[in-house]
Amino acid sequence: MTRQLEHSQIVPQLLARTRDLVEPALRAAIGTLADDRMRLIASYQMGWCDAEGNPTEPGGKAIRPALAILSAEAAIGTSRFGLPAAVAVELVHNFSLLHDDVMDRDLERRHRPTGWLVFGDGDAILAGNAMLTLAMQVLDETGIEGRRSLPHILNATQLLISGQSRDLWLEGRDGVSLQEVLDMEAGKTAALLACATSVGALAAGAPDTTVRALERFGHELGIAFQLVDDVLGVVGDPARTGKSSSSDVRAGKRSAPIVAALTSDTPAGRQLAEMFAAGRHEDEDDVILATGLIKESGGLDWAIQEAEARLTRALDELAGHGLAEPAVSELAAVAAYIVDRDR
Amino acid sequence: MTRQLEHSQIVPQLLARTRDLVEPALRAAIGTLADDRMRLIASYQMGWCDAEGNPTEPGGKAIRPALAILSAEAAIGTSRFGLPAAVAVELVHNFSLLHDDVMDRDLERRHRPTGWLVFGDGDAILAGNAMLTLAMQVLDETGIEGRRSLPHILNATQLLISGQSRDLWLEGRDGVSLQEVLDMEAGKTAALLACATSVGALAAGAPDTTVRALERFGHELGIAFQLVDDVLGVVGDPARTGKSSSSDVRAGKRSAPIVAALTSDTPAGRQLAEMFAAGRHEDEDDVILATGLIKESGGLDWAIQEAEARLTRALDELAGHGLAEPAVSELAAVAAYIVDRDR
Numbered sequence: 001m002t003r004q005l006e007h008s009q010i011v012p013q014l015l016a017r018t019r020d021l022v023e024p025a026l027r028a029a030i031g032t033l034a035d036d037r038m039r040l041i042a043s044y045q046m047g048w049c050d051a052e053g054n055p056t057e058p059g060g061k062a063i064r065p066a067l068a069i070l071s072a073e074a075a076i077g078t079s080r081f082g083l084p085a086a087v088a089v090e091l092v093h094n095f096s097l098l099h100d101d102v103m104d105r106d107l108e109r110r111h112r113p114t115g116w117l118v119f120g121d122g123d124a125i126l127a128g129n130a131m132l133t134l135a136m137q138v139l140d141e142t143g144i145e146g147r148r149s150l151p152h153i154l155n156a157t158q159l160l161i162s163g164q165s166r167d168l169w170l171e172g173r174d175g176v177s178l179q180e181v182l183d184m185e186a187g188k189t190a191a192l193l194a195c196a197t198s199v200g201a202l203a204a205g206a207p208d209t210t211v212r213a214l215e216r217f218g219h220e221l222g223i224a225f226q227l228v229d230d231v232l233g234v235v236g237d238p239a240r241t242g243k244s245s246s247s248d249v250r251a252g253k254r255s256a257p258i259v260a261a262l263t264s265d266t267p268a269g270r271q272l273a274e275m276f277a278a279g280r281h282e283d284e285d286d287v288i289l290a291t292g293l294i295k296e297s298g299g300l301d302w303a304i305q306e307a308e309a310r311l312t313r314a315l316d317e318l319a320g321h322g323l324a325e326p327a328v329s330e331l332a333a334v335a336a337y338i339v340d341r342d343r
Numbered sequence: 344m345t346r347q348l349e350h351s352q353i354v355p356q357l358l359a360r361t362r363d364l365v366e367p368a369l370r371a372a373i374g375t376l377a378d379d380r381m382r383l384i385a386s387y388q389m390g391w392c393d394a395e396g397n398p399t400e401p402g403g404k405a406i407r408p409a410l411a412i413l414s415a416e417a418a419i420g421t422s423r424f425g426l427p428a429a430v431a432v433e434l435v436h437n438f439s440l441l442h443d444d445v446m447d448r449d450l451e452r453r454h455r456p457t458g459w460l461v462f463g464d465g466d467a468i469l470a471g472n473a474m475l476t477l478a479m480q481v482l483d484e485t486g487i488e489g490r491r492s493l494p495h496i497l498n499a500t501q502l503l504i505s506g507q508s509r510d511l512w513l514e515g516r517d518g519v520s521l522q523e524v525l526d527m528e529a530g531k532t533a534a535l536l537a538c539a540t541s542v543g544a545l546a547a548g549a550p551d552t553t554v555r556a557l558e559r560f561g562h563e564l565g566i567a568f569q570l571v572d573d574v575l576g577v578v579g580d581p582a583r584t585g586k587s588s589s590s591d592v593r594a595g596k597r598s599a600p601i602v603a604a605l606t607s608d609t610p611a612g613r614q615l616a617e618m619f620a621a622g623r624h625e626d627e628d629d630v631i632l633a634t635g636l637i638k639e640s641g642g643l644d645w646a647i648q649e650a651e652a653r654l655t656r657a658l659d660e661l662a663g664h665g666l667a668e669p670a671v672s673e674l675a676a677v678a679a680y681i682v683d684r685d686r
Contacts, residue, residue: 035505122446162378
């Protein structure tokens with residue numbers, strides 16, 4: 001309660017500050033895309049314009065660039081070195097969103113139709129490619145801090161790609177273990193978060209032990225982040241998440257709370273397994289029934305508790321590396337904010 | 344005739360030599376992909392294994408890495424500096440093939456089912472992403488020659504992406520001009536060819552004027568290459584091209600010979616335009632009829648003559664920059680070989 005009250009005051013201001021730092025650089029980068037259509041789709045994906053290119057109020061919390069900036073500030077007390085990496089991480093994140101929405105056939109993202117729905121599969125894929133390539137161009141063109149960040153971000157991108165491939169593989173599959181899901185989520189979400197929380201420090205030339213501690217912080221936070229996302233994918237309020245309700249149930253996803261339910265060895269878990277084995281998860285009635293069973297079997301509670309445990313582990317990593325205030329407290333506040341969002 | 348006889352002897356040996364140089368490095372790079380499935384799909388795409396991972400006889404001519412190696416040899420007499428760029432260019436090329444086949448719904452590539460058909464859309468897209476990211480990792484990890492090549496290859500990748508987007512946009516569209524098609528082909532094919540023919544010289548630190556001449560050589564060659572590809576997309580022998588016959592007609596592509604026919608102001612061209620406007624290009628009888636009209640209207644002849652003219656321009660660029668023998672003659676031989684292939 002106290003925690004929630006505290007970060008609900010600090011974090012929005014903080015995100016506004018880092019956004020003011022990063023967004024002009026991000027807009028400048030996307031502005032260098034020579035192809036009109038790629039630039040339009042990238043701008044739409046960033047939430048800066050509608051499908052015709054008319055300016056809109058930007059959505060999205062821009063958590064990853066904020067973390068990149070804060071990690072530079074925590075490591076050497078200045079944000080400057082984290083800026084190119086913040087831009088690149090946000091571009092890589094949006095590349096993966098554009099592509100994942102095509103693969104997952106998701107219809108809505110940040111309260112708007114997804115890129116493929118508006119611009120077609122081909123151009124959504126291509127604009128994702130353009131954003132990934134642009135991320136590398138930004139780093140390649142920006143002094144030593146950019147070049148130091150490049151291998152770090154390329155590595156995280158490979159992990160992200162593998163995680164999405166595992167996610168597709170798990171979809172609709174029977175007999176999936178919770179460990180398989182957590183391994184997949186480590187790639188799909190934690191890898192880029194761990195990159196975001198450490199790349200600023202790395203770019204600034206911070207000691208290796210500091211970079212690694214920030215990386216572990218981001219990794220644990222990333223798992224917590226995904227677990228909360230998974231919970232929202234089952235019981236999230238569409239008006240707040242910007243996605244349709246119970247979308248993961250409907251899609252037959254094997255997210256952590258769903259697999260926790262399936263492997264819970266409870267009557268509700270067994271009933272859920274029977275429904276899924278019979279392919280019953282798409283009709284509205286079945287979706288409501290399945291959602292109830294995921295709750296009843298303890299799948300949701302497990303995911304919430306695990307997210308809390310991961311957050312605690314994450315915060316523990318921040319101690320003992322001489323990280324500078326206020327950035328280190330701000331990193332902690334953003335972490336708590338992420339885990340408490342929309343609950 | 345003499346030309347054809349000459350390069351038909353030289354070029355296969357030459358490509359075998361550059362393949363022996365590049366393939367071990369390419370295999371080593373793909374071997375670093377930690378994800379089993381991404382590594383399998385990349386290896387399949389390269390023609391090294393079947394869908395289960397059993398080794399197969401490699402297909403594909405590996406023209407682009409050969410050009411990258413030759414451009415280093417022509418500029419400074421040694422291939423070493425071209426090697427990371429050769430690997431990266433071939434990875435970028437195969438990334439684009441994997442993705443283009445998804446978007447174009449092509450069924451066959453190099454006499455085998457396309458990646459998406461074997462592994463699904465999602466994993467084909469992801470493996471393409473992994474190959475693009477790997478290309479950048481190879482360059483980032485390889486000394487000064489890699490880092491010099493990086494911006495050049497990133498820039499070519501953006502042009503490639505734009506070209507494919509234009510190609511999708513032109514598909515099935517009425518009133519397309521020949522200039523629009525040539526502009527699209529400059530991005531889709533010529534950009535990466537121009538990168539391949541110059542990046543070795545660039546990586547080796549050759550003078551800017553030399554790099555630019557080799558780039559213009561590659562650009563003209565790339566247009567010629569695509570025009571020949573377009574001709575084969577209308578009248579190619581499936582047994583030799585590894586694609587289905589008249590595939591571009593069936594797909595409603597706006598390739599250069601097709602648009603040359605449509606804009607030819609001939610009776611055959613007008614009849615073709617009427618067929619296309621009525622959506623008649625998919626039935627077997629209509630495909631045969633349309634193919635005949637493309638020939639009759641002079642569309643194919645135009646493309647063949649334009650390819651020859653571009654080849655002549657390309658070869659002219661090789662003179663007067665003190666490029667070293669035998670590499671400069673070998674570049675010329677590869678260029679002629681590309682334009683004469685399968686005819």
